[in-house]
Amino acid sequence: MEMTLNAKKRNEGSKARQLIKEGWVPGCVYAKGMNHNIQIPLKDMKECLKAHAHIINLKIENVGTYMVGLEEIQKDTISHTVNHVSFHALNKNEKTTLDIEIELTGKSKGEATGAMMYHLLRTVTVKGYPQDIPDKITVDVASLDVGDVFNVSDIAKGYKFEFLSDDLEKVVAKCSYAKVIELPEAAPETTVVESIAPVEEAAQPQEEYKKAA
DSSP states (O other), rough: OEEEEEEEEOOOTTTTTHHHHHHEEEEEEEEETTEEEEEEEEHHHHHHHHHTTTEEEETTTTTEEEEEEEEEEOOOTTTTEEEEEEEEETTTTTTTTEEEEEEEEEEOOOGGGEEEEEEOOOOEEEOOOGGGOEEEEEEEOOOOOOOOOHHHHHHHHHHHHSEEETTTTEEEEEEEEEOOOOOOOOOOOOOOOOOOOOOOOOOOOOOOOOOOO
16 A cells, blocks of 8 residues: 655754654655655654555655655664654666565464464565555465465565565465473472481589688
8 A cells, every 4th residue: 555644854953852752753765866854743654654554655845755665763662652764765667675564364274173374474575666566465375284384485476576586485474283392390399307406405514612711
């Protein structure tokens, strides 16, 4: 799904921390010979991230509209607030490389017999013209039985874009029974008896010497 984001050009000297407090996400968009510092409404940026949009129409007020790809997201490690986003401008006549989501659909044959479906690869890198790259690839796992796997090479068919050769053997999903791990038996509890050393009888006081008269 192609989304549209409205942005404003950031004023020189504006501080990122203050923009975040006011409900903006600081960012930048760049291409060869072009670089703009921008600010985007936080609520709009959240919607974009929620939709997993990778190709976006970025409208910068009084500047222009760019077809961009989401390059990097910086978040606060504690609050997870979006602190900064980076976009790179795309050319519809030039191939680009993007990471897109892999979504599994359907219920595998193996699950009917108690097996589990494991989704091991969530995103994959593809290369192609921007207009030919979707936000996600949908993979139907209904045909998977116990012991079956889907590699990237199994899903890399029928698209106008290409997959990286280094990724073709990566496992996207597999169907198998859950692995049972037997824990070692706990050692039997032992009763610890604390030995107490016998107390020696107190020494009898020595008889006092009688004083000479």
